[in-house]
Amino acid sequence: MTDTPLGSAETEVGNDKPLNFLEQIIKKDIDEGRCNGLVTRFPPEPNGYLHIGHAKSICLNFGLAERFGGVCNLRFDDTNPAKEEMEYVEAIKADVEWLGFTWGGDIKYASNYFDQFYGWAQHLIKSGKAYVCDLNAEQAREYRGTLKEGGKPSPYRERSVEENLDLLERMKNGEFDEGAKTLRAKIDMSHGNINMRDPILYRIRKQSHHQTGDKWCIYPSYDFAHGQEDAIEGVTHSICTLEFADHRPLYEWFIENLPVPSKPKQYEFGRLNLNYTVTSKRKLKQLVDEGVVTGWDDPRMPTIAGYRRRGYTPAAIRKFCEMIGVTKSDGVVDVAMLEHAIRDDLDKNAPRAMCVLNPLKVTLTNYPSDKTEVFTAAGHPNRDDLQSRELPFGQVVYIDKEDFREEANKKYKRLVIGKRVRLRNAYVIEADEAIKNDAGEIIEVKARIIENTVGNDPEDGVKPKGVIHWVAAHDCVDAEVRLYDRLFVDEAPDAGNKDFMETINPESLTVLTNCKLEKSLAMATAGQGFQFEREGYFCRDAKEPGLVFNRTIGLRDSWGKKDA
Ligand code: ATP
Ligand code: MG
Numbered sequence: 001m002t003d004t005p006l007g008s009a010e011t012e013v014g015n016d017k018p019l020n021f022l023e024q025i026i027k028k029d030i031d032e033g034r035c036n037g038l039v040t041r042f043p044p045e046p047n048g049y050l051h052i053g054h055a056k057s058i059c060l061n062f063g064l065a066e067r068f069g070g071v072c073n074l075r076f077d078d079t080n081p082a083k084e085e086m087e088y089v090e091a092i093k094a095d096v097e098w099l100g101f102t103w104g105g106d107i108k109y110a111s112n113y114f115d116q117f118y119g120w121a122q123h124l125i126k127s128g129k130a131y132v133c134d135l136n137a138e139q140a141r142e143y144r145g146t147l148k149e150g151g152k153p154s155p156y157r158e159r160s161v162e163e164n165l166d167l168l169e170r171m172k173n174g175e176f177d178e179g180a181k182t183l184r185a186k187i188d189m190s191h192g193n194i195n196m197r198d199p200i201l202y203r204i205r206k207q208s209h210h211q212t213g214d215k216w217c218i219y220p221s222y223d224f225a226h227g228q229e230d231a232i233e234g235v236t237h238s239i240c241t242l243e244f245a246d247h248r249p250l251y252e253w254f255i256e257n258l259p260v261p262s263k264p265k266q267y268e269f270g271r272l273n274l275n276y277t278v279t280s281k282r283k284l285k286q287l288v289d290e291g292v293v294t295g296w297d298d299p300r301m302p303t304i305a306g307y308r309r310r311g312y313t314p315a316a317i318r319k320f321c322e323m324i325g326v327t328k329s330d331g332v333v334d335v336a337m338l339e340h341a342i343r344d345d346l347d348k349n350a351p352r353a354m355c356v357l358n359p360l361k362v363t364l365t366n367y368p369s370d371k372t373e374v375f376t377a378a379g380h381p382n383r384d385d386l387q388s389r390e391l392p393f394g395q396v397v398y399i400d401k402e403d404f405r406e407e408a409n410k411k412y413k414r415l416v417i418g419k420r421v422r423l424r425n426a427y428v429i430e431a432d433e434a435i436k437n438d439a440g441e442i443i444e445v446k447a448r449i450i451e452n453t454v455g456n457d458p459e460d461g462v463k464p465k466g467v468i469h470w471v472a473a474h475d476c477v478d479a480e481v482r483l484y485d486r487l488f489v490d491e492a493p494d495a496g497n498k499d500f501m502e503t504i505n506p507e508s509l510t511v512l513t514n515c516k517l518e519k520s521l522a523m524a525t526a527g528q529g530f531q532f533e534r535e536g537y538f539c540r541d542a543k544e545p546g547l548v549f550n551r552t553i554g555l556r557d558s559w560g561k562k563d564a
Contacts, residue, residue: 020326022060022267026068026237038070039104039235042096043077043226046088046210048281049296049303050095052317052338056272059321061239062101071104073233078111079225081209089210091296095304099314110220110229111211117220117228118172120258121183121201125164129257130201131157132167133184140182143189144197150190151197157186171204174217178204183218187253195250199223227251231260238264241271242330270330275491277302277335278500292504293487297543299550300487300508310484311529311539311552313349316342335486336557343553346529346537351379351386354424354469355532355549356516357481359398361473362415364429366448367395372474375454377425389520393426396473398516403468404445406434413466420450420464424533428453428464469533477522479547481538483510515549522547531555 019027029035040061044050050058065072074096078084096103124130133156135143145151159167171181183202191197201224206217230238238251245268255263273279279302287293287301296303299310307317320341324333372394379386403414403421415421420430427449435444450458457463490503524530526542529552536555541548 021328022064022237022239022269022326023067025267026064029236030068035236037234038065038068038237039073039233040065040070040237040239041073041075041108041230041233041235042103043075043229044092045077045080045083046085046092047080047083048088048285049091049301049305051279051281051284051304052274052277052302052307053272053279054095055099055304055317056321056324057239057241058096058099058101059318060269060326062096062099062103063321064237064239065104070236072101073105073108073235074103075108075229075233076110077222077226077229078109078209078211079220079222081205081207081219084210086210091305095308098304098308099317108229108233109211110225111209113225113229113232114212114216114220116232117225120228121168121220121224122165123258124185124201125168125183126161127257128161129186130183131159131164131186132171133157133182133198134180135182136179144194145189147194151194153189154184154198157198168202171202171218172216174206176204178206180204185224185253187250193246193249195223195247196253199250223247223250224254227254227264227266228258228260230264231255231258231262234262235264236262238266240266240268242268242328243271244268268328270327272324273330273332274302274335274338275332276486276488276493278488278494280494283494283500286501287487290501292501299482300484302487308527309542310550311346311527311537312342313345313529316345319345332492339553339557343537343555346531346552349380349383350529350531350537351389352377352381352533353389353521353530354391354471354518355479355481355521355535355538356398356400356469356471357512357535358401359514359516360401360404360442361444362397362399362404362429362431362447362470363444364395364397364449365432365446369395371395372472375425389518391425391518392472392475394472394474397423397470398473398476399423399445399468399470401442404431404434404442406442414468415445415447416465420458420462422453422464422467423470424467426454426470428458469535471516471518473516475519476516477519477547479515479517479521479549480544481512481515481549481551482541483512483551484508485510517547517549521549524549 042058042061062072133154135154143151182200184198184200187196189197200221202218205219208214248266251266288296297305297309320338375391377389377391379388406417408416415431417431420428422428429447429449431445431447433446434442437443485508486505487508488503489505493503494500524540529539532538537552538549541550
């Protein structure tokens with residue numbers, strides 16, 4: 001949290017970027033004295049793991065609080081026990097913290113306020129603004145009318161205050177079955193906005209709740225809860241996505257008609273949609289439940305937990321959210337922007353290392369079998385603060401199968417028989433012979449080192465064609481490497497009436513089990529990220545007990561090329 005004084009309007013956004021529309025509103029409210037302490041909130045429903053869309057909302061709400069010297073609450077909007085679980089509560093807390101944000105005070109739960117909501121429901125009944133209705137869901141739909149036609153009043157609309165209070169009490173005491181009764185606001189059945197046609201305040205749900213246990217069998221609707229939660233917490237600016245714009249009149253109606261301790265205001269912004277991605281907890285849950293992925297934190301998932309396990313950094317996700325900005329309309333962002341943000345971060349910050357994904361043995365026939373050397377390599381080309389590494393060298397090394405051909409044209413700048421290549425940070429070598437198995441596959445290359453070429457060009461003036469990575473066979477480590485690709489092949493997996501489950505990329509995961517890594521990588525900590533030279537960015541998997549690396553992202557965007 002910055003300690004920028006509230007009201008120093010010129011400087012509070014510590015950069016030169018023009019203020020987004022929400023920052024403008026807040027600045028004006030502060031300048032004109034309508035708000036003396038910004039309070040925002042991030043209000044997830046704990047019915048799944050957070051996804052990249054939530055990251056946008058988190059960065060927005062916590063970011064505003066940071067910039068204007070206010071606070072942002074983390075509040076679980078836990079009004080629907082049927083789909084909610086403690087596992088999700090814990091995961092959401094971990095994700096917000098990982099992104100680097102601190103919530104104001106204790107964690108909040110809508111369920112903390114259930115007693116207050118009940119009192120306010122009674123208040124509405126007493127003021128003739130709520131009633132218990134016996135219409136079932138289907139009947140209620142009929143009575144509600146349509147976008148073009150007004151609704152008609154429920155036959156239960158004129159019940160007396162006493163009868164309503166008694167029925168609500170009995171609903172609370174569990175005397176009625178689920179669906180038998182609801183509590184509704186008494187507003188206007190012919191209102192142009194359907195949300196104002198006597199919306200539901202309470203439903204009967206005979207379900208245990210992860211916070212309140214079996215205390216309640218009636219639960220408030222989102223609309224009856226959300227604004228009142230904001231009011232109780234003193235939230236000043238309640239920021240939500242555009243689909244709630246139509247609910248704003250109702251939000252305001254409750255604030256006007258209840259003795260709430262403060263008067264929050266709702267503002268809407270455009271949700272984040274990413275191409276090649278689905279951002280709906282319900283659909284992500286389906287991927288988990290049907291075993292398409294290994295869990296919510298599968299590195300292919302667009303969840304914050306998935307990105308974390310894949311090797312994304314909080315800085316990259318925050319940078320991405322800053323890049324896309326905040327607007328008043330929905331749009332689709334190219335996932336390449338997110339990929340650019342992580343590539344850029346890791347390019348600057350990830351230590352370099354060598355890993356041979358598809359090993360091919362190279363025996364250096366003029367190098368003594370009992371000799372070894374140790375070379376040193378920089379941790380990063382422009383970062384002296386990153387530790388250098390030791391690279392053992394000996395008679396047998398591994399290079400990647402892709403880096404050798406018996407013959408090749410001039411464009412191929414790797415090892416070819418009769419040609420030279422440099423082993424990165426070590427000798428120039430020249431290939432003499434390919435050894436094959438009975439199936440005709442190359443299983444070994446015989447080559448020679450060129451003397452005095454560590455750090456020098458060959459004395460005979462014949463320069464190597466290129467530089468390739470390698471590891472020494474006598475002192476390297478084995479690891480599994482998991483290569484991930486996009487989870488969906490379709491740019492808009494769930495657009496229109498498409499079934500997103502049918503657009504899944506069958507090649508989203510390739511597991512390589514026999515990879516050879518330079519030995520320093522055995523010390524990698526859980527989640528630590530690296531650039532494997534010439535291959536991409538990888539991180540050590542944080543869950544698997546053995547040495548497993550996940551590919552975070554390739555060195556450059558190859559997806560566009562594939563498309564073409
Ligand atoms: P989903 O549809 O995935 O279940 P949700 O909106 O129902 O998402 P909530 O837990 O209610 O999920 O969301 C918490 C907050 O995150 C809300 O304020 C919501 O507006 C915001 N949010 C959710 N999805 C996005 C998104 N794609 N872009 C921006 N904000 C989002
Ligand atoms: Mg929701």
